[in-house]
Amino acid sequence: MIIKLLLLICGLLSAASYASFVSPLQVDLAEARRGFINVANDGTEVALYELAILEWGGDGVAKQIEDPExxxxxxxxxxxxxxxxxxxxxxxxxxxxxxxxxxxxxxxETKLQPSEGSVNLSISYNLPVYDWPTNSSSPDSRTAESVQCSVKDGDHILTNSSSYPIRVSSAYEGIVPLTNVILPGQILRATDADLSSIDCKGLYEFIEPDPS
Known part of the structure; x- marks a missing residue:
């Protein structure tokens, strides 16, 4: 699936200038130990693309990989x-x-020759990369039991004890750092949302390898 990412900043950047095609929007690593991403410059100016992979920390914050190689x-x-x-x-x-x-x-993405009257700013795209385990299968009812919701001291706590990342619903919007994804072993504590009346199963969905 190809999705066009169109970025506008304060009306200073033209839509045609900062537009790129990125496909896919999720990179999956499995037995082949490699994945691919396609980037197309759909703008009107020469662009420089610099790519880097960061560790997805337990607190949801990206950081440098200990062994970059x-x-x-x-x-x-x-x-x-x-x-x-x-x-x-x-x-x-x-x-x-x-x-x-x-x-x-x-x-x-950085434009090398910005058009007259535009601002030469850098734009960043942030995509997930999943390194899947051996013989990973689709989540089942037992997997769903590995995700628990609880309320403690007025806070809603979502614990992902499964072996799959989960994407939380819009009820957590503005609460989850970096993305709306909770990796295996991570715990989300929502202090600014009243989710006690919502069924736990309605708060998330499992993420699987992209079939495409």
């Missing part, structure tokens, strides 16, 4: 003319584990 993106930089595209490869040198691991792929 264990997960790399190639090439890490590309200069694209208007209408040009580039395929980037994400390669892992680490064996599959028993639990999915999450990373963030950051794509920084």
């Amino acid at each position: 264990s997960l790399m993106v190639m090439p890490s930089i590309a200069r694209l003319e208007p209408g040009e595209s580039q395929r980037f490869t994400i390669v892992s040198s680490v064996q599959q584990g028993e639990q999915v691991r999450g990373f963030r792929l950051v794509i920084k």
Whole structure:
């Protein structure tokens, strides 16, 4: 699936200038230990694309990978003319584990020749990268039992003890840092939302490898 990401900032950037095609919007690493991302410069100016992979921390905040060579993106930089595209490869040198691991792929786009009257700012795209475990299957009823909701001291607590990442509903909007995804082993504590009356199963959905 190809989704056009159109970015406008304070009306200073033209829609045609800062527009890119990015596909897919989720990178899955499995037995092949590699995944791919396609980026196309659909704007009207030459653009520089810089790619980096970050660790998806337990607090939802992205940080540098301890061993950068264990997960790399190639090439890490590309200069694209208007209408040009580039395929980037994400390669892992680490064996599959028993639990999915999450990373963030950051794509920084900078126009090299901004048009007259525009502001030369950098735009970043932030995509999830999932390193799936060996022989991962679709979630079942037992998997759903591994996600628990509770209320303590007025706070709503969502605990993901399953082996799958989960995407929480819009009820958590503005509460989850970085993304609306909770990785295996993570706990979400919502202090600014009254979710005590909502069925736990209605608050999330499991994320599986993208079939495309």
